Amino acid sequence: MVDKKWREAGYVTEPVPADIDMKDEIRRMCKEKNAVIMAHYYTQGDIQDIADFVGDSLALAQQAAKTDADIIVMCGVHFMGETNKILCPNKKVLVPDLNATCSLAESCPAKEFGEFVKAHPGHTVISYVNTTAAVKALTDVVVTSGNAMKIVNALPKDEKIVFGPDRNLGNYINSITGRQMVLWDGACHVHEKFSLERILELKAAHPDAKILVHPECKGPVVKVADKVGSTAALLKFSQEDDAKEYIVATESGILHKMQQACPNKIFLPAPPDDSTCACNECNYMKLITMEKLYNCLRYEWPEIEVDEETAEKAVKCINRMLDMSK
Ligand code: 13P
Ligand code: SF4
Numbered sequence: 001m002v003d004k005k006w007r008e009a010g011y012v013t014e015p016v017p018a019d020i021d022m023k024d025e026i027r028r029m030c031k032e033k034n035a036v037i038m039a040h041y042y043t044q045g046d047i048q049d050i051a052d053f054v055g056d057s058l059a060l061a062q063q064a065a066k067t068d069a070d071i072i073v074m075c076g077v078h079f080m081g082e083t084n085k086i087l088c089p090n091k092k093v094l095v096p097d098l099n100a101t102c103s104l105a106e107s108c109p110a111k112e113f114g115e116f117v118k119a120h121p122g123h124t125v126i127s128y129v130n131t132t133a134a135v136k137a138l139t140d141v142v143v144t145s146g147n148a149m150k151i152v153n154a155l156p157k158d159e160k161i162v163f164g165p166d167r168n169l170g171n172y173i174n175s176i177t178g179r180q181m182v183l184w185d186g187a188c189h190v191h192e193k194f195s196l197e198r199i200l201e202l203k204a205a206h207p208d209a210k211i212l213v214h215p216e217c218k219g220p221v222v223k224v225a226d227k228v229g230s231t232a233a234l235l236k237f238s239q240e241d242d243a244k245e246y247i248v249a250t251e252s253g254i255l256h257k258m259q260q261a262c263p264n265k266i267f268l269p270a271p272p273d274d275s276t277c278a279c280n281e282c283n284y285m286k287l288i289t290m291e292k293l294y295n296c297l298r299y300e301w302p303e304i305e306v307d308e309e310t311a312e313k314a315v316k317c318i319n320r321m322l323d324m325s326k
Contacts, residue, residue, distance in 0.1 A: 002301050010098035011287075011302060012295035022294050026050055029297040035071035037293070038063060040080065041231045042253035042285040047075045047293065054257065056232035057083075057129050058146035058325065064088055065322060073297060074304075075288045077102045081304040082133045086311045086318060093304040096292035100284045102130050104216075107186030108165030110134035116162065120182055123160040126152065127317070128169060130188075133306045135164070137313035140320070145169060145215050146230035147325040152177055154324055168192070172215045172222055190282050191216035194249045195273035199224065202247055202268060209268065210243045214250035221249055221270075238262060251282045 006012050016022055027050070030037060038060050039051035048054045053063050057080060064072055064084040071092045074081040079102055081095035113135050117125055127139040128148070136142060143151045152173050155161070163170040164184030168191065174181055194217050203209060203224075212234045213225035222228055227237045231254050238246055238258050248255060249270035258267045272279035296302065306314070 002299070006299075006301070011096060011292050012299050014295055016291050016294055022290055023050055026290070026294055026297060030073075033071055033297070033300075034069050035073055035297060036067055036069035037073045037075060038084075039288075040076035040253075040285060041235070041257055042251040042282050043075050043288050044253065044286060045256040046290050047288055048253075048256055050290070050293070051075060056144065056146055056230045058144040058230065059232055060084070061087065061129070061144070061318065062322060062325075067091075071297075071300065073293065075293060076100070077105075077282075077284050078304070079105045079130055079132060082306055083129060083136075083318060085304045085306050086133060086136070086314050089306075089311060092300060094296050094300065095302060095304055096289070096296040097287040098302045100287045102284055103189040104128065104130040104165055104186055105132050105135075108132075108135055108184055110138065113164060113184065114138050116164070116184060120160070120162050123162040123182065124155065126161055126163045126181070128164065128166050129321075131165060133310050133314050136317055137310045139314075139317040141324065142317045142321040144230060144321070146232055147321065148173055148215075149176060151321065151324050152179065152181070166216055168218055168222075169215045171219055172228070175219075188216045190251050190280060191249075192218060193272040193274065193279040194218070194221050194270050196220045196224065198271040198273065198275070199247060199249065202271060206245050206247070206266075206268065208243065209245035209247050209266075210241065211247045211270075212237065212249065213270075217249050225249070234258075235261065238265065238267070251285065252278075252280045253282070253285060 037051045039054045073094045077100045085093040125140045129144045161181040163181040165186030167183045170183035210226040245266040252269045
């Protein structure tokens with residue numbers, strides 16, 4: 001029975017007994033329940049370290065599509081759990097805290113997006129994976145930052161396209177491909193906050209550092225990048241490249257894996273425009289804690305549910321993305 005208190009909170013609020021080893025218990029429950037823990041690179045380091053699989057949003061969807069686990073615990077944000085549930089309707093998909101949403105997904109309500117689509121008849125609808133299931137149900141093909149360019153380039157040059165919700169990613173794709181996709185006016189509250197001025201100050205102090213930028217950042221920040229890419233692409237670049245220092249303009253959780261993979265390199269988080277706040281942290285991703293993960297496995301709640309009709313429509317555009325990214 002799910003306690004009323006938990007429903008109100010959006011996660012299991014029960015304290016973890018002091019006499020247990022939480023990590024051992026989490027692994028034991030995974031084995032007992034045939035559960036797999038997936039985590040995004042933006043989650044806290046201890047969550048990434050205990051996960052069976054850590055990846056960017058494309059890899060997490062690909063992994064979900066092929067897992068034989070009975071339970072997927074998605075340590076990330078709500079839309080990632082929804083994507084897993086749509087791909088695996090017969091599995092139990094858990095997200096440890098239902099409050100872990102996403103400002104991009106929230107910037108694009110399905111009703112308004114539906115009207116936007118209607119206002120552009122004859123356009124193919126491309127949605128970034130950072131959207132709700134209801135928005136995906138209105139979409140022809142989903143993309144992530146890891147495959148957006150490849151998917152857009154695979155469409156005929158004269159195809160009319162509506163792209164949502166991230167205007168920064170959309171502008172970046174338009175600038176590289178020469179397309180004129182019609183853009184929804186949404187943005188991520190973390191990536192929008194990076195300050196070009198402060199990045200350049202940091203670069204002046206570390207002239208040999210290369211600048212790594214996620215395409216959700218604003219155009220002027222993207223312009224000064226040595227590498228633009230998804231979290232997985234930035235991680236890969238930092239491992240294969242021969243520089244010793246990097247300024248990283250994406251959510252700071254990625255530094256955990258970068259530093260683990262290359263302990264002798266220096267990774268500097270790009271500064272946000274407000275020096276008084278930790279704005280380069282995604283407050284939603286950081287809601288996922290070891291305590292919530294433990295309780296979520298223990299009680300098999302919060303569970304992600306997507307209504308059948310929405311899921312049936314949404315699965316098509318996610319599968320189309322998976323096919324086109326092979
Ligand atoms: P990735 O697709 O690079 O994992 O990014 C997801 C995300 O939420 C970026 O803010
Ligand atoms: Fe959403 Fe931004 Fe957080 Fe990514 S970093 S999950 S886009 S709010």
